Amino acid sequence: MEFLRPVSLGEALEMKAARPEAVPIAGGTDVMVELNFDHRRPAALLDLTRVAELAEWSRDDSVVTFGAALPYTRLINELGTDLPGLAIASRTVGSPQIRNRGTVGGNLGAASPAGDTHPVLLASDAVVEVASARGTRSIPASEFYLGVKRNALEPDELITSIRLPKATGPQQFAKVGTRNAMVIAVCSFAISLHPNESRAGAAIGSAAPTPRRVRQAEDFLTEVLDWESPQALPDSAKRRFGELVASAAEPIDDVRGSAAYRKHALAVLARRALGWAWDAYREGERSCA
Structure with a gap:
């Protein structure tokens, strides 16, 4: 197995163009598990840990952009105010050691339906920035997931950054698992309120072949x-919203839970x-008044 170690993004893109089969590795929290269990044996690994620009972030008045290799811990500590939903989801990822290494870019690259950050990225209208030696392009999160562990990247492309609007209203993320941490979600859900646009975003995870927006529930x-x-909100409205969210799922029975349980849990x-x-939004409105 060849080990490639670029020191700049340009060099990394050149190496990826020359060796499209090379598997990118930054935190290694998914790739190393696959290697250790001999589930994967790539011809080459592309180590991105020395590419400094992939761990940087910036913000303007309305948008936050952070590098694909920014660890969860830094995202929580440095961007939690601007991106509260993503910070909540990041806190549920693994152990402190995993959060110190793992990245949203890695979560996207793995494209597991159970990835914790995916529902938040969808509900918050995230855009995934990717690049190759041929150029760059922007992929809305809603178009990034193509199937179970399949994403929209071309073989010579790398995820470089993720762009999200700053939160303008409350955001929430919740998941069900056998314990609170270091667990793969049985199912998960995220909601993002956008009061400046009089709408809400909602998305589910670990309950379909891909993470997905729940448009009918948003329209409701x-x-x-x-x-x-x-x-x-009356209880009847909350129940109807839960029903619409659950109806968007296409879960399976597996060792972590049954399809029926996943649908029930999603509704809850x-x-x-x-x-x-919504209670947080109402409280904020009363405070402003």
Whole structure:
């Protein structure tokens, strides 16, 4: 196995163009597990840990852009205020040691339906920036996931950064697992309120071949949420929202849970997360008034 160690993004893209089969590695929290269990034996590894620009971030008045190799710990500590939903999801990833190494870019590259950050990226309208020696392009998160562990990257492309709007309203993420940490989600859910656009984003994970937006549930919230004079949501609205979220799932039975349980759990997660987010928005509106 060849080990490639670029020191700049340009060099990394040249190496990837010359060796498209080379597997990128930064935190290594997925790739090293596959190697250790001999589930994967690539011809080459492309080590990105010395490419400094992949671990940088920037912000302007409305958008945060962070490198694909920015560790979860830094994202939580440095960007948690601007991207609260992503910070909540990042806190559920593995152990402190894993969060010190793991990255959102790695989560995207693996494209596992159970990846913790995917629902937040979808609900928050994230854009994935990718590059190759041929140039760069932007892929909306909603178009990035193609199937189980399949993404929209071309063989010679690398994920360079992720771009998200700054949160303008409350965001929530919740997942079900056998314990609170170091666990693969049985199912997960994220919601992002966008009061400046009078809408909400919602997405599910670990309950379909890919993470996915739940458009019908989002449309329902457009009808029932009063952004100007926010009132407490009736239980019937929360239940209906949970039903719509669950109906968007296509789960399977596996060792972590049955399809029926996943649908039930998603409905519960969705109505609870909606309640938390909407109550936070109402509280904020009262404080402003």
